[in-house]
Amino acid sequence: MSNKLSLPSEHVLGISITALSFDDQMQAILTCAKRAESRTVCVANVHMLVEAHSDLDFAKVLDNADVITPDGMPLVWMMRQRGLHTQDRVAGLDIILAMCKLAQLHNVSVFFVGSQTEILQRMRTRLDKEFPNLKIAGMEPLPFRPMTLDEDEAIIKQINESGAGLVFVSLGCPKQERWMDQHKGKIQAVMIGLGGAFPVYAGLKKRAPAWIRNIGLEWLYRLGQEPRRLARRYWGTNIAFLWMLIKQSLKYNSSPGVCRE
Helix, strand or coil: CCCCCCCCEEEECCEEEECCCHHHHHHHHHHHHHCCCCEEEEEECHHHHHHHHHCHHHHHHHHCCCEEEECCHHHHHHHHHCCCCCCCCCCHHHHHHHHHHHHHHCCCCEEEEECCHHHHHHHHHHHHHHCCCCCEEEEECCCCCCCCHHHHHHHHHHHHHHCCCEEEEECCCCHHHHHHHHHECCECCEEEECCCHHHHHCCCCCCCCHHHHHCCCHHHHHHHHCHHHHHHHHHHHHHHHHHHHHHHHHHHHHCCCCCCC
16 A cells, blocks of 8 residues: 555645545545555645645645545635636535445444544434444544553554544644544544534534535634634634735746646
8 A cells, every 4th residue: 555545636725635526535535444544534624724834744744644625615716716617625524424424335334533522422313313324433532631652552452443444533623633644554544634523513513504605604604603712713814825825826827837636
């Protein structure tokens, strides 16, 4: 097995975003999960790209990922403007729903890591209703503090011995991406960083209506739900993203040609 999965991609603000339809990305993940391959999947939005732009080590983490899905609509629009006219948005909550459906059809067990016990319990209740044949290999919240070496080895052993082909990870960006990268080659399953999708699936937070998501204002909807926590982050992130976008657009428009991977 090569170190990194080879899939079509498009460079967006210095990061290679996987340039496949939603269904094709899910099938690629499923294929690796059925083979118990150690892979990492990052679900990219504006915040993640801004983090990578200001943190070289984090950018390397993303560069090592096997799949980076275009979650944020600005990323999707940029890819469409460059000729990928049918590029889908590949968002965290949609990934959970699609992969759980595929997992139960193909007898692939799943493991949930991170978040909180209450959220995981609520998720299990909904999963049992929506995917009655889904094999849930385990659900483990991780401590907010750094894990000891023994604790880390224990969770690796637990996941591998469970036989899970898919590991859904919810530790928040960029912590979950770093965690997956550190465990690539150790955990024999496809790890998918899903951040805020867990509490939404658990019913503790509401997802924006489809029309708001489609016009790229889901961040504003989330801001309305959690203004204190998100206001400063969104303000700084959005300004940084717009500046990065302007610089890349000028560079892109002045280039004689564009080379895709």
